[in-house]
Amino acid sequence: MDKTTTKTDPRVLRTRQLLRDAFVELLEEMDIEKISVNKLAERATINRVTFYLHYKDIPDMLEKMADDMISDIHLVLDRSAIKSESPEVINTTMLVKLLEHIADHSKFYKVILASQRTTIFTERLLRMLTGLISEGIDQRGSHSYVAKANIQKDIAIWYSSAALIGTIVSWLRADLPYSPVFLAKQFLLLRTLSEQKE
Amino acid sequence: MDKTTTKTDPRVLRTRQLLRDAFVELLEEMDIEKISVNKLAERATINRVTFYLHYKDIPDMLEKMADDMISDIHLVLDRSAIKSESPEVINTTMLVKLLEHIADHSKFYKVILASQRTTIFTERLLRMLTGLISEGIDQRGSHSYVAKANIQKDIAIWYSSAALIGTIVSWLRADLPYSPVFLAKQFLLLRTLSEQKE
């Protein structure tokens, strides 16, 4: 009768869902540090004390939400990763699946990934660098040269992953002006260029 | 007599410096959302009320600190950008100056740029992607191919700037394992590869 499936009380699922939805709503309306357990509970139409039955505090709730996010993404990705195709096909498939998943839940991801503080500092630097890089590209035009790469592996990894996630955040902030498939293709163009290793 | 220079009361400079130092200290010890005006004032050895004479609240203080950070960086960069050399030389010079500046104030930058919440989500995603990319590089080995690039300019900008700042954050978190000059060279190798434009 009882499989390994639903052991969890529907009430806790309901409460957590209400809390998460309320959190996303509030994060759309105000900065994160203005969100109190009070407001959260009120918006979620649950009692404030109930919050503490589920989470230690708001940072703890974020932690759990992040865990769930990663779990969800793994669910989306892992299935397709099993069949052994060529690395390029796998990468493309996974990337497309990731971007489509994000696009499908763009309200959540936009508000969660793009929310402020202390992203301010990173944010500011990013804005400045965006300007400089933009100028650089304008000046250089299409005269870029392809160098013989001699690049540290860890640096390449830092570089690629930061580029990937940062681009996704910009894509979300711009309200998804490109399709997941198109963006994935662009990524692979950019990424294969940078993936030389020592 | 009075030039355009120091018009500001040394007391306010002192107070603000105390506050900023205290903030960096506290951010080393605890998460940002645990930093209260109380603790800040106590650590800065100023009266709590004095804080409100300078800043509206803690987010406002962060805002101002970010402004100052950008100003400082502009001071470091702009001088060298004036003389009209080739784009490559300018880029290299500026990048090295930027990285050296960050390395010189690495305690500040590390604590400010690398501090948590709600970076958690971005953080988690980044960690996951780092793993995936790392695997990808391992599998592919040195068989990367250089594609004829046909890449949207805005995507390339998103990509490059996110990569740049993300790499700097990783570099800081790893406690500066490479010299600024070396890292700058690696950047330029990676960056010129990605700067194809449509």
Next chain:
DNA sequence: AGACTAAATTTACAACGTGTCGTATAGTGA
């Protein structure tokens, strides 16, 4: 169905953080 169990509510409390008062003190600049 009814008994058992777990979650959510309600009320209350003490501790702390916030933002803003006057007013007193002490450092600054001419």
Next chain:
DNA sequence: TCACTATACGACACGTTGTAAATTTAGTCT
């Protein structure tokens, strides 16, 4: 020296936090 102003101090009303009961409500199991 003197006017000016930043800082210190004590105090206030108010919201938030985290916890502890006792109680009600809803789900589970047979």
